[in-house]
Amino acid sequence: MKDKKATLDAQTRRLAAMAYGESSPDNNADEIFALASVLVRQRDARGYSDMSTFVSSERSFSFVVSDGNPRYTQLMKATEAQIEKDRGMKTAIAAARNALAYGQDKSNGAYFWDGADIKSHYSTHPKVAVGIKFTDPSHNIYDIKESTKLVIKYKFTKKKVAGKITIEKTELYRYDHVYESTAAYGGTIFWKFNPDYVKFTHSKEYL
Incomplete structure (x- = not known):
């Protein structure tokens, strides 16, 4: 059953899921916001107009889309009601919206990142x-x-x-x-x- 008031567009959901999937399990808001900003910066720098085209054309940039990352999958499949009740996923949506609107860049101009x-x-x-x-x-x-x-x-x-x-x-x-x-x-x-x-x-x- 679909949400009665679906307001989450495909690009925002995709970007949020990528930032959520790439981030660590403690759901650090600064980390998620920074990842979303880097992803949009890379999308723009490589000449793509939307996240779906970016990730399908640049498959090696963010592996969470294709490697079975559970956090990415969780957000991609979640209803908006489920997202609203989950602190981490809700933060990821806010991060995606901020990045797509070219809001505050927590990454300070980064183009790359590394984890453990x-x-x-x-x-x-x-x-x-x-x-x-x-x-x-x-x-x-x-x-x-x-x-x-x-x-x-x-x-x-x-x-x-x-x-x-x-x-x-x-x-x-x-x-x-x-x-x-x-x-x-x-x-x-x-x-x-x-x-x-x-x-x-x-x-x-x-x-």
């Missing part, structure tokens, strides 16, 4: 491999070490001096990490690319 796997898989984690930096000690919720990978780009110029050709080496730029933390709530650390990395490599902020 960054600690359990630290030695092989792809972000750790290219360098991570905590911009605030409070973001290091898993008590892991920062990592660095120094990258230096040089320009080599041939010069002729006194009849001899020499090679002049000039440093163009350097950076030693790719990811910088922007916030951390519940069980999630939020990240964005190091501005120097984006500037010097001409990388996209979201990819």
Whole structure:
């Protein structure tokens, strides 16, 4: 039986379910709000107009949609009456509406996030491999070490001096990490690319 007054549109429900599914079980409101904002930012950056098209086209971005995540499934199947009575799901709906309206961004401009796997898989984690930096000690919720990978780009110029050709080496730029933390709530650390990395490599902020 459908709710008598169904007011929850498909995109809001999908986004809320994704943020709810990606968040930790303690239902930290800041964490859920931040996740919703990152998802909308990524949707927009990748050029999609709605969440359903985004998740069907970018299947690897948020695995909760297809990996049987129980929290995602719970919210997708819940009636609006059930959502209203559940603190976590109700928070997720509020977070989705805030993100879709471009309200307060608890993630502080993040494009990426990590949960506990960054600690359990630290030695092989792809972000750790290219360098991570905590911009605030409070973001290091898993008590892991920062990592660095120094990258230096040089320009080599041939010069002729006194009849001899020499090679002049000039440093163009350097950076030693790719990811910088922007916030951390519940069980999630939020990240964005190091501005120097984006500037010097001409990388996209979201990819």
